[in-house]
Amino acid sequence: MIVLGRLVEPYGVRGWMHLQIYGDDPLSWKNLPVWQVGKESGSWQGYELQGLKAHGDGFVVAFAGVADRTAAEAMKGMLVGAPRAALPAVPEDEFYWADLVGLKVVNQAGESLGRVDGLIETGANDVLRVVDTDAAESVERLLPFVAAVVGKVDVAAGVIHVDWERDW
Numbered sequence: 001m002i003v004l005g006r007l008v009e010p011y012g013v014r015g016w017m018h019l020q021i022y023g024d025d026p027l028s029w030k031n032l033p034v035w036q037v038g039k040e041s042g043s044w045q046g047y048e049l050q051g052l053k054a055h056g057d058g059f060v061v062a063f064a065g066v067a068d069r070t071a072a073e074a075m076k077g078m079l080v081g082a083p084r085a086a087l088p089a090v091p092e093d094e095f096y097w098a099d100l101v102g103l104k105v106v107n108q109a110g111e112s113l114g115r116v117d118g119l120i121e122t123g124a125n126d127v128l129r130v131v132d133t134d135a136a137e138s139v140e141r142l143l144p145f146v147a148a149v150v151g152k153v154d155v156a157a158g159v160i161h162v163d164w165e166r167d168w
Contacts, residue, residue, distance in 0.1 A: 001036060001038075001044055001081040001082070001083060001084075002081055002082055002083070002084050002087060002096055002098045003022060003040065003079050003080070003081045003097075003098065004021075004022055004023050004026075004029065004080050004081055004082060005019050005020050005021045005022050005023070005026070005079070005080045006019070006020040006022070006077065006078070006079050006080065007019060007020075007037070007061075007072075007075050007076060007077065007078045007079075007080060008020050008076070008077075009073075009076055010069045010072035010073050010076070011055070011060045011072075012069070013068060013069045014062070014067070014068065014069075015062055015063070015066040015067045015068055015069070015071055015072050016051070016060045016061065016062045016072065017060065017061055017062070017066075017072045017075060017076075018055075018058060018059075018060055019052075019058065019059045019060060019061045019080065020058070021058070021059060022097065022121070023096075026052070026059055027052065027054075028088070029049075029052065029082075030049065030052055032049070032082055032086055033048075034046040034047065034048060034049075035047050035048075035049055035061075035063065035080055035081075035082065036080070036081045036082055036083070037063070037075065037078050037079070037080055037081075038078060038079060038081070039078065039079060040079055044081060047063035047064060047065065047066070048063065048064040048065075049061070049062075049063060049064075050062040050063055050064050061080075084096075084098070093153075095153060095155065097119045097126075099155050100116050100119065100128070100153070100155075100160070101116050101117070101118060101119070102115055102116060102158070103115065103116050103153075103155070103158050103159060103160050104158055104159050104160070105128070105130045105143070105159075105160045105162055105164075106159055106160070106161055106162070107161075107162055107163070107164050107165060107166065108151075108161070108162075108163055109165075111166050112132070112134065113130050113132055113141055113143075113162070113164060113166060114130045114131045114132030114133065114134070114139065114141065115130065115131060115132075115133075116128050116129065116130055116160065117129045117130065117131040117140075119145070120142070124144075125144050125145055125146050126144075126145040127142050127143065127144055127145060128142070128143040128144075128145050128150075128160070129141075129142060130142075130143055141164070141168075143162060143164055148163070149162055149163055149164055150162055151163060
């Protein structure tokens with residue numbers, strides 16, 4: 001399951017919810033026949049989309065069967081996802097975050113910096129959260145996901161090549 005966003009809080013009294021987006025083009029998600037809602041470590045339940053629209057600087061969403069504010073409040077904090085096979089292919093040099101998590105990060109000297117444990121969205125750019133558990137003490141590095149730092153991303157080989165030193 002690829003996590004696309006998170007249901008933040010109810011919007012209005014008719015079951016609509018604010019949606020925190022984890023992707024670039026949420027309006028294209030209207031094409032998904034069923035949206036999966038659940039917790040990352042739990043089970044997922046399919047919901048038919050009734051509405052998705054831009055609202056302010058974000059989006060609001062409505063699902064069939066979620067008819068009022070009380071039902072929407074019960075879904076607060078739930079994740080929205082889709083099976084990987086249901087998502088469109090991405091262009092070269094673009095990636096789903098889920099495809100990057102777990103990849104080994106290697107610098108230009110061939111030194112392992114750890115593995116991608118997650119990504120952080122910032123206003124300027126995304127940031128790779130790299131955790132090195134091979135050291136005596138676990139080390140966390142935050143690397144900007146920009147062309148000046150990230151060289152080649154080889155998902156098939158499971159490696160991200162970066163211009164970053166171990167002691168930075």
